[in-house]
Amino acid sequence: MDDILPGEIEKWQWVEEKARIFFEAAGFKEIRTPLLEPTELFTRSIGESTDIVHKEMYTFEDRGKRSMTLRPEMTASVARCVVEKGLLTQAKSLRFYYIGPMFRAERPQAGRKRQFHQIGVEIINEGAAADLESIALLYKFLQYVGLSDIQLNLNDLGEEEGRVKVRKALTEYFSKERSRLCKDCQWRLEKNVLRVFDCKIKECQPVIESAPWENFFPLSESFKSLEEKLKTEGIPYRINRRLVRGLDYYNGVVFEITAEGLGAQNAVAGGGRYDRLYQDLGGKQTPATGFSLGVERLIAALEKSNPDFAKLIFQRYCYIAPIANSPEVERYVTDIVSELIKRGYRCMKTPGVYGLDAHLKKANQFGVRYMAIIGSDEAAKGTVAFKDLNARKQENILKKDFLFKFEEALRSC
């Protein structure tokens, strides 16, 4: 599990802020649920047969001898909350987003930590139309934060009635071929046949290839209409009939977005429809869909696609550089800072430093673009030396005009 330090954390704040702005503007409200839930919540929702539940959960007994688990994902927690608080009796449908840490006890690797962070969205009690809403929201959010070079993969896992037949037929088919399947697949065969399609072991491929997949899972009418809408919206996609996803609650449309330059773990976001989850948790039948994206992976992808990513963030700070250690200057600086933060701008300081060289050095270390230099002269004359480190230009402006100048500068970058 990672510590996130200054220099790094600003990227997280930026991504989180963008998410809040974007999702709220789209009609979503933030929701926060406990990190710790009764283990049963996840075994019932995610499914006993999944890797997440049977080998990746941080599960332990609390003081009351209850089995508790650090949440490995948040969709189940949101559903639990909605059922428990009866939120659907107050509203026809619900739109939530969340930001927070998740825990899975996997072997760490590039793009995979045991504590990782997700930004997710749930659209609850909405049918097929919400599939487009959800996918478009995700796609446009990634555009909004500036991630290009992404690939949207889609699949249709079919509806409940069909799935019963499909399961039966698949079980028959794979049972005949049982001896040619790997151990894991034999286990999947008993627990959840569909997940055999997830197998990447070479030996299993011929068996999977020759399974009559197309006949079992014809793309539904609503899937085809989703395709039409995606085309109208100009969102490129690729159909991948092998995309099954490792959580048992999915049905219907599922999707995944991959990005370049992430190493082996290249899925930045994923999601889909889960119409059964609410019943599984003891609620009413409630159609729902959603997605989540990995914050670490998103930041990595952003940095990969734009080497100046961090610079763009620090450009928006105003570096405050007092170059005299006197009460007059200090008071003057405090004045300017309080005006800046009143308007929501971000300032940066290096306490105890009064040398211009040192300030310039610090400002450059962080990649800050704008600097307010304030010494005895400025304090006496009521001015600010406003410096643009990129343009290598400096201007003496009146204190009362400073905020306006800074705003103007931000608008142009």
Add this chain to the structure above:
RNA sequence: GUGGGCGUAGCUCAAUUUGGUUAGAGCACAAGAUUGUGGAUCUUGGGGUUGCGGGUUCAAUUCCCGUCGCCCACCCCA
């Protein structure tokens, strides 16, 4: 859960091949000097149980065993 790689200063690394003086360098940090404008220069300084434990040896950072941690990949997921 399975494989492979790596652990030396805060960071990046050297010395380990073939055991041998006081384990070095750059960056960073601290102090002094000069410095109201391109983030420096000069001088000085603090920093290390060589991941940890054991073994072999006159002698171990170096060889052997164990252990812990990290990284990458499989698997799986975001």
